[in-house]
Amino acid sequence: MKKSKLFCVGLALTFAALTLAACGERTGGGTFTYEELMAKFEGDIEQNAVIRVLDNQMAIETGHLQEVLDAFNEAYKAYNVNAVDANMDQYVDLEQNGPDGYGPDVLYQANDMLMRYAEGGHILPLPTEQLDTAEIPETVMDVYKLETYGLDLYYGMPVAQQSTVLTYRKDLLPANWEAEWDDNQNGVPDMVETMNGLYAYSKQVKEASGGSKYGLYMSLVDQYFNSGYLLSFGAYVFGDTHDDIGLAADGAEVGLNLFRDLAGVLGSTCISQNATTQIATYLTNAAGTAFCTIGTPDWLTTFRENLTETYVRGGMTEEEAEAAAEENLVVVAPPRLPKDGDITKELSDMEEETFAPTTMGGVNAFGISSYTKYPKASLAFVKFVSEYENLKWRSEALGAVPARTDLAEELGGVSEILSERVSAGLVYMMPSSRDTQYIWDPLSSLFNDVATDNTTRETPVYTTAESLKGALDKLVSDIRSAMAVGDIS
C-alpha cells in the first residue's frame, strides 16, 4: 500500500513537472526595421549621463585615454556628460557581464571579439550615416558588417588596423652591412628584407654571442603573428562556410616547415608567451640583446620610450636620446619569404626567389554595449574619437595605425606601410565570427609543438612534409572538435 502511494506521488510529481515544462512556447524577439533599430540614437544626448569607456592598456598607461575623456567631457559639457575610464580588464567579457548589468558602455576591441558580441546581440548596430566612414576602405568596414533581420548592419566604428611589422635597431646593424648584407644593393639590409637574410643573421649573432644575443627575438607560440607563415603559403581560416577550415590547405606545410626552421635558430627560450614581455627589454637595452622583433606597430611607442631611457643612462641628454631613439628604431614590412619555403639557403635572386608575405590582421574599433543606459551619449563619444583630428591624436600618442586611408597617408611611416599592405591584399583579416575563438588555442599548441620539435625534443618528429601535414590536419581536427563541442554544449 505504501509503495503504491509513493508511486502515485512520484507519478503526480513527474506529471506536474512535465506540465510546468510545457507551460509556454518559446518566442524569439521578433524582427525590426532599420529605423526601429536606430531609434535609440535619435534625439538629444541624455543629460547627466555617465558613460564607462573601456580602452586598451596602452591608452590607459600612457594617459591618452584620460586626456581624451577630459576633452570629450569639455566638448559636451552642455549636456553634463561624464565619460570615465571603465577601469576594467581590457579583455572583459561583455557576454558574461553585460546581461548582469556590468561591463562598459563603450568598448575598444579587435574585430573577432566585437563581432562575437555582435552575434550574441551584446553590442548595438551603429547608425553609420551619422559616422565619418567615407575614408575607411570597404574591406575594413566589412569586417564589422553583420546581417541582422535581413539588414546589413555595422557594429563597430573602425579606428585602428593591426597587423605584423618588423622593428629593428639601426644602430645594431653590423658596420659592414652595406658590403656584406645588401646583396641586391637596394639600400635595405638583407636581414630585414628577406627571411633568409634574417635567419642567416640570427644564426650568426647567436653563434657569435654564445646564445646570449638574438638576431630576431619574438614569441614562437604567438598564434596571431606566426599564423602568417601558414597564410602566406595558401592556408586560410574559414572558407565559404565554417565547415571549410583551410589551415591545412595544400602548401601550408611549407610555411610550417619554414616556421620550424626559424624556431631552431630562435631557441627554446622563445617558446613561451613570456618572450613577448621580454621583447621591449631585449630590443632596447644597452647590450643590444635583440636586433629586431616581429610584432604589432603599437609596440613602437614603448620601444622608443625604453630606448630613450637607455640612451639617457648612457650619457645623452633627453633631447638627443629621443632623436636617436626615433632614428634608430626602424619599422619595415615583414620580411619577404622564399617561394620554396627554405629559409636556410642563400638567395641568389631576391626578386625572383621571394614574395611578400601575408600576415594575420585585424581592425580595432569602438562599439557600444547593448546594455548601456545612455546610447546617445555613447554614440557621441564614438563620433568624437573617430573624428579626423582625434584619430590623428590617437595614432601619434599610441603608434596606432589609423583605419582611415587619408590619415594613414598623411602620417606616413608605419601607417602607410600597413595601409599599403591592406590595399595590396597582404593582410588576412581575422574572421569576424564567434567560431574564430576556437582557432587560437589549437594554433598555439601547434606552434608550441613544432617549435619544440626543432629545439628541445630528443627525437624530432616533424622532419618530413607528410608529418607536418599531419600536424596541420590534427590542428583542423582539434578546431573542428572544439567547434562541435561548443555547438553541443
Next chain:
Amino acid sequence: MEAVQNASKKSAFSDYRVRLSCIFMGLGQLFCRQFIKGALLMLLEIGFILFLVFAGVENIIGLFTLGTTEGVPIMGIEGDNSVSMLAWGITTVVLVLLFALAYYANIKDVVYTVGEIEKGNRVKNFFESCQTLLNKKFYFLTLTLPLVFVCIFNVMPIVFTALVAFTDYGGEIVPPKLVSWTGFQSFRVIFTMSEYIGTMGKILAWNVLWAVGSTFLVYFGGLGLALLYNAKCLKWKRFWRVFPMFAYAIPSFITLTGFYFMFCDSGPIVGLLKDWGWVKENFTIISYDSKWSLRLLGFFCCAWVGVPSVMFLATGILSNASKDMYEAARLDGANAFQQFRYLTLPFVLFATTPVIISTFINQFNNFSIFYFLRPETVYAPGYFNANSSDLLINWMYNLTVENRLYSLGSALSLILFAFMALFSLVAYVTSPAYKKEDTYR
C-alpha cells in the same frame, strides 16, 4: 481505565486546534491562547503565500521552462534570463522546503500544547517559550541559523552547479539566448565523444596517481621532518623550525610562480645544468611535451608547499605521545625503527586519518600546482583541451573558464564529486580512527 484507553486511542489530530493549525499556521496556537506565537506563525504563512503569489509560483515554473521569451538586448527587450531563473527556481524550492519544515514544527508545537492543556498544565506564554528556546533548546537555536546559511551558501550553489550539468548552458548558449534542459546530454558527450573519453581516462589515471603520490609525500615528509625536529640529538631546534615556517607562510602561488621561473628554459636551474655540462643542450623541464619532468617537478613543489603544514600538525601530536610507552618499548629492546613502526605511526595515523583524507581530497583537486607551473594554455597531442600534466580540476577550468563549456564542466564536476565522496566514505569507514575509536581514549 476505559477513559485512559480512549485517551490513548485518540489521534493527535482529533483536536480541533491541531486541525486548525494544519489548515493555517498559527490558528491552533491562537485557540490555545498563545496569541503572539499564533500571530507570528500566521504572518509567516501569509508572507509565504504572498511570496508564492507574486514570485514563488513564477520562479518554480521558470525552473522548469528556463524562460519562454528570448531577449533582444539591441532593442532593450530584456526577455528571460535562463540562468537567473534557474537560480531563483532553486532558491524558491529551498524556501518551500524550509517553509514545509516550519509547518511541520508548527503542527508539532500545537500537538504538544494541546497535550499540555489536556494534562491540565498551564500553557506557556510567548516569553516563556522564548526562554525555553534560549535555555533548554539552545542547541536548536544555535544550529538552525548555520543550517539556513549552509542552505544558502553551500547547498544552493551545489544544486545550481549540479543542475547546470543537465542543461545546454555554455558555448553559444548564454543569455540572452534561452537555456534548455537536455537531460544527460553532457554526460553522453563526456562518455561517448572519443576526444573526451580518451582525455578523461588519461587525466583520471594521472589524477589518482598524483593524489596518492602527493598525499604520501606530503604526509610522510611532514611526519619525517617533525620526528627529525623532535630528535634529542638535534641542536637549535627553534632555529631549524623557522625554515619550514617560511615555506608555509609565503602564499603558495608566489612560491609556484618562483619555481616556474627557476625551472623554465630561461631560468637559472636549466641554465646552470647546461653550463656545467651535466645535461644536453636540448634539456628542458617545462616545455610543450614535458610530461614526467613536469610531473616530478609538481611533486617536488607540492612537497615544498605542503610538508610544513603536516610537520606542524605532527609536532603537536607527537608532543602528546606517552613517554612511558617509549620507555617500556626501549626496556623491551625495541630499536628506533620498531618504536616508529609500532608506536609512533599507529598513534599519529589514528589522530590524523581525517587529515590524510582531507589532504588526499585537496591534492586530488589541487588546481594551483600545474596551473602555475605551466602558465601557457597549450594542449598536448592525444588530449582534448588539456595537457599531460593537467589534473581533472585543471581540465574543468579549461572547459568552463577558458572555453565556457559550463554544462560539460558541471557534468565533470559531478563525476568528480561522486568519485571523491565514495573514496572519502570508504577511506574513513575503514580507517583506524573510525574502527578503533576508543583506542587512545
